[in-house]
Amino acid sequence: MKVSQIEHLGIAVKSLDEAIPYWENVLGLKCYSIEEVPDQKVKTAFFKVGEVKIELLEATADDSPVAKFIEKKGQGVHHVAFAVEGLEDALAEVNSKGVELIDKAPRKGAEGLDIAFLHPKSTFGVLTELCEDPEK
Ligand code: CMX
Numbered sequence: 001m002k003v004s005q006i007e008h009l010g011i012a013v014k015s016l017d018e019a020i021p022y023w024e025n026v027l028g029l030k031c032y033s034i035e036e037v038p039d040q041k042v043k044t045a046f047f048k049v050g051e052v053k054i055e056l057l058e059a060t061a062d063d064s065p066v067a068k069f070i071e072k073k074g075q076g077v078h079h080v081a082f083a084v085e086g087l088e089d090a091l092a093e094v095n096s097k098g099v100e101l102i103d104k105a106p107r108k109g110a111e112g113l114d115i116a117f118l119h120p121k122s123t124f125g126v127l128t129e130l131c132e133d134p135e136k
Contacts, residue, residue: 001090003082007113007131008046008053010079012066016045016058023047023054035110042066044110055081055110079117081129087114090130094118106132 013019016034023029029047036043041064045056057078059067069078084090087106095101100119109115109131118128 001093002085004085005083006052007081007083007129008055009077010055010057010081010127010129011076012057012059012069012078013075014058014070016043016056019056019058020045023056029054033111036060037110039107040065040109046111079127079129081115081131084130084132087116087130087132091116094130099123 020031024031029049031045031047033046034043035046038060041059041061043058043060045058047054047056057066059065059070061067066078091101091104091106095104099122101116102119103116106114106116109129112134113131114134115129115131118130120127
């Protein structure tokens with residue numbers, strides 16, 4: 001499979017309202033989009049750093065994956081997302097190589113991307129997202 005770049009880093013925070021000023025006022029980045037992903041029970045805030053995006057993630061429910069993550073590990077880097085060409089084929093390939101898929105088929109994520117997660121137990125502890133922009 002072909003990974004073209006790190007598309008974004010997902011960072012779990014307790015509160016977008018509390019975290020965004022750090023990214024804007026200290027690092028000087030601009031939050032260009034805030035979007036809720038009801039399916040994932042998260043609210044997201046996006047920043048661009050060169051070609052890579054930062055996705056801040058706030059849980060919108062107690063049983064959100066992000067709420068569980070913060071409860072167990074605290075705030076911090078939650079996942080790494082790689083842009084791939086041909087997401088369905090990439091999933092079949094990683095699966096054939098023994099990696100456990102959380103999403104067996106692509107689904108819609110923030111910013112209209114097609115996404116799928118790989119289980120951190122198969123990826124040396126890093127929750128990994130593969131994504132593809134259907135518009136490209
Ligand atoms: N990074 C690394 N490890 C993680 C993790 C993360 N983000 N989240 C959970 N884990 C670890 C747990 O600590 C646990 O480790 P131990 O067994 O050593 O304690 C292990 O993974 C499995 O945990 P689990 O109890 O089986 O499963 P959880 O209910 O905690 O769910 C996971 C974990 C990854 C399967 C779930 O969070 C998931 O499906 N994530 C994908 C979807 C997601 O994260 N959505 C939010 C972002 C959406 C977006 O970006 O739009």
